[in-house]
Amino acid sequence: MSRWAPNARERLETAALDLFVENGYEDTTVAQIADRAGLNRATFFRHFADKREVLFGGEDVLAGLFADAIQAAPPGATLTECLRAALAAAGVVMTPQRRAAAAKRRLVVAANSELQERGLLKHTRVAESVTAALRERGTDELTARLAAEVGMLAFSVAFERWMKANDDEPFAPFADAALSDLRARAAELTTGQSRNGPPSRDIPASGTFSQVVAGDGFTPLSGELGRAHPL
Amino acid sequence: MSRWAPNARERLETAALDLFVENGYEDTTVAQIADRAGLNRATFFRHFADKREVLFGGEDVLAGLFADAIQAAPPGATLTECLRAALAAAGVVMTPQRRAAAAKRRLVVAANSELQERGLLKHTRVAESVTAALRERGTDELTARLAAEVGMLAFSVAFERWMKANDDEPFAPFADAALSDLRARAAELTTGQSRNGPPSRDIPASGTFSQVVAGDGFTPLSGELGRAHPL
Numbered sequence: 001m002s003r004w005a006p007n008a009r010e011r012l013e014t015a016a017l018d019l020f021v022e023n024g025y026e027d028t029t030v031a032q033i034a035d036r037a038g039l040n041r042a043t044f045f046r047h048f049a050d051k052r053e054v055l056f057g058g059e060d061v062l063a064g065l066f067a068d069a070i071q072a073a074p075p076g077a078t079l080t081e082c083l084r085a086a087l088a089a090a091g092v093v094m095t096p097q098r099r100a101a102a103a104k105r106r107l108v109v110a111a112n113s114e115l116q117e118r119g120l121l122k123h124t125r126v127a128e129s130v131t132a133a134l135r136e137r138g139t140d141e142l143t144a145r146l147a148a149e150v151g152m153l154a155f156s157v158a159f160e161r162w163m164k165a166n167d168d169e170p171f172a173p174f175a176d177a178a179l180s181d182l183r184a185r186a187a188e189l190t191t192g193q194s195r196n197g198p199p200s201r202d203i204p205a206s207g208t209f210s211q212v213v214a215g216d217g218f219t220p221l222s223g224e225l226g227r228a229h230p231l
Numbered sequence: 232m233s234r235w236a237p238n239a240r241e242r243l244e245t246a247a248l249d250l251f252v253e254n255g256y257e258d259t260t261v262a263q264i265a266d267r268a269g270l271n272r273a274t275f276f277r278h279f280a281d282k283r284e285v286l287f288g289g290e291d292v293l294a295g296l297f298a299d300a301i302q303a304a305p306p307g308a309t310l311t312e313c314l315r316a317a318l319a320a321a322g323v324v325m326t327p328q329r330r331a332a333a334a335k336r337r338l339v340v341a342a343n344s345e346l347q348e349r350g351l352l353k354h355t356r357v358a359e360s361v362t363a364a365l366r367e368r369g370t371d372e373l374t375a376r377l378a379a380e381v382g383m384l385a386f387s388v389a390f391e392r393w394m395k396a397n398d399d400e401p402f403a404p405f406a407d408a409a410l411s412d413l414r415a416r417a418a419e420l421t422t423g424q425s426r427n428g429p430p431s432r433d434i435p436a437s438g439t440f441s442q443v444v445a446g447d448g449f450t451p452l453s454g455e456l457g458r459a460h461p462l
Contacts, residue, residue: 080420117351
């Protein structure tokens with residue numbers, strides 16, 4: 001077992017998710033995860049604070065990617081351009097491996113209410129990161145909070161749709177489409193137009209926002225990314 | 232100790248919050264709460280599943296009030312009218328006593344990360360209730376989810392501002408103002424107008440959405456209301 005095993009973080013994540021699905025989250029130990037990955041416990045703890053962070057470390061990565069992208073947007077960028085840049089930045093880590101891991105993660109988190117609560121907290125931390133990044137650009141507090149909520153909802157919707165797509169489809173078009181869809185609906189809210197008739201568009205009714213958030217979050221593939229935004 | 236003590240729920244809540252603030256949430260027992268309220272443990276458990284529900288039972292009340300109000304809105308009501316009706320319904324339980332209890336609750340929850348996570352879960356359940364109520368009116372899934380997020384943000388903002396107001400001020404005007412403020416900002420999102428300059432309005436930057444949600448939730452005053460929406 002090499003101290004500097006290649007792809008250690010990714011191997012540990014895969015082993016952990018497989019064991020969580022096979023034996024349950026509660027009944028899986030760090031020793032078992034390390035063993036399945038062909039690594040030792042010390043290596044596990046270099047990458048994750050505990051087994052729960054295998055499931056939720058990715059939200060910290062996401063918070064960092066979003067905030068960095070918003071900070072890097074041109075000075076005159078609109079709110080929507082800032083959100084689009086943030087979601088596009090997330091695309092970097094949206095790989096076929098990520099899609100496979102997220103499907104397992106959904107199963108594990110859905111079976112454990114404590115993990116669902118943890119997922120919501122992590123989701124909130126990501127939203128706070130977006131709010132703070134927008135505020136630093138001079139956006140007023142309430143606008144920043146609203147934009148962050150819209151951005152998080154767009155991310156969740158894009159992620160749901162991307163999860164069902166083919167393995168080689170990139171994330172960015174899903175992010176753009178979700179953001180456009182939400183902007184169109186926000187317009188309905190602001191004009192006061194009634195939408196209480198039958199749905200006029202074919203929107204998949206696949207679970208609520210929070211179900212997606214709690215069960216469908218995001219964990220990092222790359223150890224480098226994980227270390228760039230430690231807990 | 233009467234089995235049918237008047238205002239038992241309210242007395243238990245007051246006793247619990249006082250003890251949580253004085254001795255900490257973890258170190259307070261149900262027996263102590265009942266004793267302080269001049270009631271017995273059995274009475275406590277008729278009103279609350281456990282001591283945590285003294286802090287979070289109110290979200291169930293809120294979820295019920297919101298959903299009932301949206302269901303009762305006229306068939307042609309716009310999304311904004313539905314949200315306004317929901318927030319107005321919450322006003323019924325926004326009393327001076329509620330304001331005092333919420334201030335204590337904020338202190339208790341802020342000191343305990345597990346309680347913060349629980350608060351987020353409860354907040355999510357309220358949002359889901361709003362989403363479901365809008366969907367039942369024929370609103371498409373994505374619009375319902377967005378409107379629910381906007382409604383929850385409006386509630387949080389209104390609640391923050393109302394908490395700082397005088398004791399005799401009703402909640403409804405705060406709810407209307409918060410909803411109007413958010414609609415104006417949603418318009419900025421949809422037109423693509425830049426808001427990345429200095430703030431043009433005086434919006435208090437008093438904590439993020441989630442801090443408000445986690446620390447500033449809502450617990451019921453009335454036993455009747457509590458029983459109408461049991462856990």
